[in-house]
Amino acid sequence: MNATALLEAPVGRRVDDACRAEATHFLTGIVGHHLDLVRWDPTHQLQGHAIVDGHELIVIAPRDVAHEPAVFTAEDWDEIQHSPSEDRVTLLRSRRITSHRRLLDALAA
DSSP states (O other), X not given: OOHHHXXXXXXXXXXXXHHHHHHHHHHHHHHTSOOSOXXXXXXXXXXXXXXXXXXXXXXXXXXXXXXXXXXEEHHHHHHHHTSXXXXXXXXXXXXXXXXXXXXXXXXXO
């Protein structure tokens, strides 16, 4: 194996910059306009933070091509992280922001 092969992502997995770019594009599509800044967490490297209309949104960039980015309000993400493990899948599905309409509803709540 050569040095270049060691630096490439395994098949189906992307490098962090590509993951972040896709997640930023996905979030921009939901918001409906270009975002000035998505800050990427230094510890949780594929977790981004953006402010939209005064509300913090969390975007999770998937590492593989089989998944799409996930967007949540900061409050929902905090609840998900602190919930019992048996409740997380339900919360992840029910709180996920997948459209502009869902974003408006989440920000109005």
